[in-house]
Amino acid sequence: MSTITLDFLGELYRRGPGEQLTVGREADVVVDDENPFLHRVFLMVAERQGLWWLSNVGSQLTATVSDGKGGLQAWLAPGGALPLVFAHTVVWFTAGSTTYEFDVFLDDSSYEPVEAVPASDGTVTIGRVQLTPDQKLLIVALCENVLRRGDRGAGHVPQSGAAAQRLGWTITKFNRKLDNVCEKLSDLGVRGLRGGPTKLASSRKARLVEYAMAARIVTVEDLDLLP
Structure with a gap:
């Protein structure tokens, strides 16, 4: 054991x-x-x-x-x-x-995970879903504080208005892109990203950040994409 x-x-x-x-x-x-x-x-x-x-x-x-x-x-x-x-x-x-x-x-495990293959261009393919450069940029903006956390072990998920301002987008554009990303990943089977009367926007963003970090959709190197 x-x-x-x-x-x-x-x-x-x-x-x-x-x-x-x-x-x-x-x-x-x-x-x-x-x-x-x-x-x-x-x-x-x-x-x-x-x-x-x-x-x-x-x-x-x-x-x-x-x-x-x-x-x-x-x-x-x-x-x-x-x-x-x-x-x-x-x-x-x-x-x-x-x-x-x-x-x-x-200490002793007989299981090995399948290694992910990184994308080679401006898009990211996850299963059957392809993220556009703008969609990936949105995810990087949401994950920025977590990616920069260093050895603190914790990072904050920004408010939508702050993330939109960080990207130089209107809040309308940001919310539209967020809806598109969440819908794409939900169709792939990622849970916790669909909206609804009892689904807070902050909870959906937090779930997106967790999934993006866990799936290695974004890394520290992607911070260079931000303006």
Whole structure:
């Protein structure tokens, strides 16, 4: 049975068979004790029947889970659980306007993710969906603070007006492009991006940022695309 290590901001938390580890505002791994939007205990890593599992024990927040190379992404809703089978797993989640990230490492794993192939031109192809240069630029603008976070482990998702101003766009153009990107990715099967009477725009943007970072749609090098 493999042991597991969680890495948050360089702090390492190691657990062995039969043990567990919690993540939240008042947990084994204290992500941010000043963010009231973060659950006291949000996520739990525990060993069951020979596998390590990541469980969402919160009631409101969701998490995006990716293998270390960005070839696999999953959305972990409240009450859900996923087996941790890769040598390196990255977990993203947003509480309020802040997006957080931590890494999980298995000492011994027999699974290897499929490596993603980067695009070679101004477009990005994800499955059957192709993003235009403007659509990718929008995603970079939304992810800018997270990409620039350095070793802080957290970044803020900007308001739509601020992101539109950053790009030199009108808010109407920004919202239209955002709708198009979310619709394309939703058609691909990415959850949490469709609007509705109970869907806040801020939640949709946060989910888009989590997915874009987890899927490696944008990287630090893409910051050069911004004006």
